[in-house]
Amino acid sequence: xxxxxxxxxxxxxxxxxxxxxxxxxxxxxxxxxxxxxxxxxxxxxxxxxxxxxxxxxxxxxxxxxxxxxxxxxxxxxxxxxxxxxxxxxxxxxxxxxxxxxxxxxxxxxxxxxxxxxxxxxxxxxxxxxxxxxxxxxxxxxxxxxxxxxxxxxxxxxxxxxxxxxxxxxxxxxxxxxxxxxxxxxxxxxxxxxxxxxxxxxxxxxxxxxxxxxxxxxxxxxxxxxxxxxxxxxxxxxxxxx
DNA sequence: CGTCCAGGTCTAC
DNA sequence: GGTAGACCTGGACGC
Numbered sequence: 001x002x003x004x005x006x007x008x009x010x011x012x013x014x015x016x017x018x019x020x021x022x023x024x025x026x027x028x029x030x031x032x033x034x035x036x037x038x039x040x041x042x043x044x045x046x047x048x049x050x051x052x053x054x055x056x057x058x059x060x061x062x063x064x065x066x067x068x069x070x071x072x073x074x075x076x077x078x079x080x081x082x083x084x085x086x087x088x089x090x091x092x093x094x095x096x097x098x099x100x101x102x103x104x105x106x107x108x109x110x111x112x113x114x115x116x117x118x119x120x121x122x123x124x125x126x127x128x129x130x131x132x133x134x135x136x137x138x139x140x141x142x143x144x145x146x147x148x149x150x151x152x153x154x155x156x157x158x159x160x161x162x163x164x165x166x167x168x169x170x171x172x173x174x175x176x177x178x179x180x181x182x183x184x185x186x187x188x189x190x191x192x193x194x195x196x197x198x199x200x201x202x203x204x205x206x207x208x209x210x211x212x213x214x215x216x217x218x219x220x221x222x223x224x225x226x227x228x229x230x231x232x233x234x235x236x237x238x239x240x241x
Numbered sequence: 242c243g244t245c246c247a248g249g250t251c252t253a254c
Numbered sequence: 255g256g257t258a259g260a261c262c263t264g265g266a267c268g269c
Binding site: 084085086088089092121125126127128129130 | 261262263264265
């Protein structure tokens, strides 16, 4: 079965499946799609805050919905696969997970936990990340770790969600900030070897410490990370009028 | 062929 | 709490 999503240009999101879906499958698909496209998140406060912002007012008509994975677990794994390697490496690792463990879909935690070390080494070529991924998958599969509870709807404060993420092997400041954004927690700035130079180009500064970058966005409060991300990715958006 | 580094993190000071 | 060094991998680069 294959599911595709399309934007028919009438303001709606169209989701189609090649297979007939049961009632429960429709409910599950609905939940997944709403998460991926952030359909239940309220961006109104953010848009209100930037409507007169010379750098960000362009985003106030609907930008900012970073595409998320169906599960927080998947976003954590994928994010670890972006650390300290080129994008081609991330694609290699995630493709191996999907094609060789997940039968075309992202693998369940239990499947990742049971995969032998040689899969991570020889197929995914994940290097030292392999042990991190398998450890996290094992804890999730065992039920001793539930990353889905980090979603804002469960009420855990940002600081505690961050602490939980930072406790995961392979998750440091960058990965933590990245996953927080994908969870719909927009305070932390994603600072890495891509966004730092991008900020320098944008600001015209010759150099800027992480501390000073963070300070420059503190005015956006709970949406500082989203404001930072949108400014850096403005060129990704076709219509910026 | 050696070095560097790409959407960093961990450990040991 | 801040900071060197090591760490898998593979592609780019200089020699």
